[in-house]
Amino acid sequence: MRENRFNITDNNYHVNVDEDFFFPFNILLFSAGGFFFGIYSSQVKTVDASNYDKGTTNRLLKTELIISPSDGHKYRVQIGVIEDIISVTKNDIAAFPAIIEPWAIKWGMWAVMPRNNRIYILLDFKYLIASLSEKNFPLCNDNSYMVDKESALSCNDNSCMSYKESVPPNKKLQYTLFNGELIITQSDVNDS
């Protein structure tokens, strides 16, 4: 069996696997904050597009995913627009260029996929949420973390400079990502 070594994170997490073992798999393509993403459809438990307002040009925050990235929790993820669910093979995806990969992997972005004159960024919510949990971000009163600079600057909450350590561990957390278009909320309560 031919083996390939994947360096999944910067935490020296190595696995030896057969190159073809994982393929093909399905990914769900969506847009948020002007970026195009793909996520493992296996991490998506529910898609709720009932709030999607086709009648307006405001297509933000209308689709909601319930994801379960195998960390024992469920999360609500508000995104822009779902585009497709496709099956991918190893020939469809590519690694980030070497100088970008260390930055991307910190945010759960593990590969890219050129498709239809776009480049989709493949997100692994397991690593994204783990990464978010490790970082300290400005926090608002509603326990929303302002991860991106634009959101932090536009936040009117004067307490935005307080930090994660002040949050009680059993509170729901919310991360606002990608120009405010992708909001992740820990949501274990009766969401399935």
Added chain:
Amino acid sequence: MSSQDNTTQTSQNKADNEINSKAILAAVRSSINNRGVVDVEEEQVKLVIFRAGGNLYASYGSDVREILPSREIYPVPFLPEYLPGLINVRGDIESALDICFFLGGKRDVQDRVLIMMVKREGFSSGIIVDNIEDVVDIPLSAVKPALSTLSGAAKELISGTIEFSDMTVALLDIEKLASKVSV
């Protein structure tokens, strides 16, 4: 002075002149020959002269893989400012680097940009450029040391200067750039 003395003196001057002329001619020939040897043997380097952020730079041609027609940059969230995103090079995904972040100048924000692909050992990336001015072959001796007045990132990334069209052009060191941007 006797006439015999005069004759001897004249002969001596004549001989001196003859010797000098021969020596001078030999020196001239030697100079020409030596010059010819230098011209042939002096190592030449190919340089790509390009403009980025309005400023002129040069890069060794051996480090430049190709110049790509203008194309779209696909942004990636949370990258540092000097990494505007990704480019698609015939199906291969490469990074785009904005050297203006390190070296100054202002890049026009455009949908499509001209890219100079550089490669040095394990490092490969696109560099956003305004345009390619020229590709020249110059003697290696024409590459002068970098200006001592450089500071900051420019001091790290500029390894020399050359004269091009009566202007002093900074020589961008791709190896140092690779070290600078590699995490």
